[in-house]
Amino acid sequence: MIEAKNLHKTYNHDLKELQVLKGINLNIKNNEIVCIAGPSGAGKSTLLHLLGGLDYPTSGSVLFDGDDIYKMPFNSLAALRNKDIGFVFQFYHLFSEFNALENVLLPAVVSARFKRKDAENRARQLLSMVGLAKRLTHRPSELSGGEQQRVAIARALINNPRALLCDEPTGNLDSKTGTQILDILFSLNKEKSVTQVLVTHNEEIAKFCTRTIYLKDGQISKN
Ligand SMILES: Nc1ncnc2c1ncn2[C@@H]1O[C@H](COP(=O)(O)OP(=O)(O)OP(=O)(O)O)[C@@H](O)[C@H]1O
Numbered sequence: 001m002i003e004a005k006n007l008h009k010t011y012n013h014d015l016k017e018l019q020v021l022k023g024i025n026l027n028i029k030n031n032e033i034v035c036i037a038g039p040s041g042a043g044k045s046t047l048l049h050l051l052g053g054l055d056y057p058t059s060g061s062v063l064f065d066g067d068d069i070y071k072m073p074f075n076s077l078a079a080l081r082n083k084d085i086g087f088v089f090q091f092y093h094l095f096s097e098f099n100a101l102e103n104v105l106l107p108a109v110v111s112a113r114f115k116r117k118d119a120e121n122r123a124r125q126l127l128s129m130v131g132l133a134k135r136l137t138h139r140p141s142e143l144s145g146g147e148q149q150r151v152a153i154a155r156a157l158i159n160n161p162r163a164l165l166c167d168e169p170t171g172n173l174d175s176k177t178g179t180q181i182l183d184i185l186f187s188l189n190k191e192k193s194v195t196q197v198l199v200t201h202n203e204e205i206a207k208f209c210t211r212t213i214y215l216k217d218g219q220i221s222k223n
């Protein structure tokens with residue numbers, strides 16, 4: 001479903017080149033749940049962003065259902081990101097001026113996939129599923145870090161994505177809440193066949209995944 005071919009990413013910083021990804025080849029099949037692990041700075045978030053169509057590679061390609069996403073017209077890529085891929089950022093990236101309910105609703109408003117009332121009901125259901133039924137009108141600054149993380153997860157699910165990419169989805173959660181969130185993610189995989197890529201340091205998560213990919217120095221060290 002998602003394939004990376006000889007993916008390179010180099011950042012230019014202070015007139016120096018920083019080679020972060022050095023030729024990643026990866027094939028994530030439909031309905032897999034793949035864990036990406038590796039030390040801080042190894043390039044995990046960079047790789048996840050590229051798999052999710054959020055950044056351009058320096059060279060190489062990413063295929064989604066066989067289509068080279070970085071060769072698509074911008075509008076097609078934006079539509080793919082909106083409808084087919086749910087993304088949970090490491091640092092959430094919620095809109096500070098919107099409350100929890102509005103943040104979750106936003107991708108549905110963009111896609112116009114549901115009627116407004118249905119979208120709002122769905123957003124409420126998702127927020128209640130992640131334990132935030134009583135925080136609908138809180139803005140991100142009025143939510144704890146773990147609550148913001150859960151809003152971000154609900155937002156990623158609003159458009160029923162086929163693939164869900166999560167960057168440390170339980171990084172800010174206590175173990176009980178973390179386990180609840182993981183149960184939600186794993187049941188989405190089992191019951192709705194949502195393909196998932198999870199960046200994590202948590203060995204518990206890795207145990208439930210189809211496989212773990214270790215990134216080290218911008219390369220896959222074990223596949
Ligand atoms: N926009 C950027 N410009 C320059 N360097 C960057 C940029 N983004 C990331 N980097 C560098 O690229 C490397 C990989 O970053 P990345 O965020 O992918 O790491 P990571 O594996 O997700 O780490 P962590 O586990 O700490 O989240 C880091 O050394 C970082 O400093």
Ligand SMILES: [Mg+2]
Pocket residue numbers: 044045046090167
């Ligand atoms: Mg990261």
